[in-house]
Amino acid sequence: MSSTLDSDQALLAAVRQIATEVAAPNADDVDRNARFPAETIDALRGQRALSAFLPTGLGGDDASFATIAHCCLELGRQCGASAMVFAMHQIQLITIARHLEPDSWFEQYLRTLAEEQRLIASVTSEVGTGGDMGRSIAALTPADDGSVSFEKQAPTVSYAAYADDLLTTVRRSPDAEPGDQRVVLSRKDQTELEQTGTWDVLGMRGTCSPAYTVRATVPGEQVLSTTFARVAAESMVPISHILWSHLWLGIAEDAFDRARAFVRAAAKRTPGQTPPAAYRLSHVMVELSLLRAEVDSALKEFIAASAEPGRQRLTTMAAVLRFNNLKLAVSEHAADVCRGALDVSGILGFKNDTPFSVGRHLRDTMSAELMVANTRIHETNAGLLLIAKEV
């Protein structure tokens, strides 16, 4: 038990060091040039952080989910794009691990992933579904030799060009209904990526997420046997919302720290007087502390519900509402904290080259409302509120 805790603390310390020593000095360049944060991801590979969550039997370090979430927060404090790449990889990895069948192809795959520190990207959104991840147009077409093929038009695929493997949602078969989905894993050498769009965006520029047409042919065993509906409810959706929220919180915390540094510098110039900006900072702190509480309680609830046999609680509407609320609250308020930090530091925060700059933070957190659009999540919640009792 204590050795597990020690290794979790060691992982978190190592990721924190990578965040400050590798991600931070490159963050502005990654942002300005909309380039993949390769040095940070390579450093994380060096710490075997891409497989740390896996059990030791599969080549991982048995790291806890909470530790992975805190790693996302630490990376988020220094470079939002690096944190998002790390988080999205963890979402796919943890999802596969939670729905793993003994002696399946996926078990061997995870061993290989740990050995080679392979990076997984996901292809969940699709042109023509109106942003509803619970429906697919693309379908698996079986061939006589037991292989399956698909072609999917994806409006964004984050870091697709830099990933080793892709996890894609598709309909189970050509005649399956839109909601009858499976997830399929394809290695880069089994996949053809045709870039069909550009990536010049406001924030999270380093995630390099243009549109692609994705085509792949893989052996049938590379399709996860559990339905995507179950995978999404028990794992992918709540895990996405929790890990994203941690990194958005990390960005907001760094913006707050920069505003506080500004206030301290102002206070030193006028000893004996509280600078007016300190009062504004106090308001921002309230918002930040609410954010922290929401992120922390959601993490604890998810861990508790995951430990229950069958994970039934995660498939209830109450759970869907709970983790949707997390996503809505944090995506909106993280940007508010960054905006508040800008109000505190004024022109020095507005400029891109001061210790108080928060432009990147503000732009990065503005992407949060779009990652599974908040309007769509509100729409879902509105429907569920008609029937859910205790909310």
Next chain:
Amino acid sequence: MAMNKQMTDTIRRVLDDHARLPVDVDTLADDSDLYQAGMTSHASVNVMLALEDAFDVEFPDRLLQRSVFESVDAISSALTELEVRVAG
């Protein structure tokens, strides 16, 4: 047995009105997966509301999960658990 038949008939009528399935409900067996047959999450909420109305019950939160509404059989056993009595 007769009461059971009446319950499944009512469930099927609710599905016919609210599940918006691309196929005729009568073509589905009692244990057929309604989601696989094309019921969306959005439609399933309307099904739940209509079931509460038709059977004069309220599904508690613990029963408000996907698997409880995935087939006519699953809905029947949830209603039975709630001790729904079909009049007549």
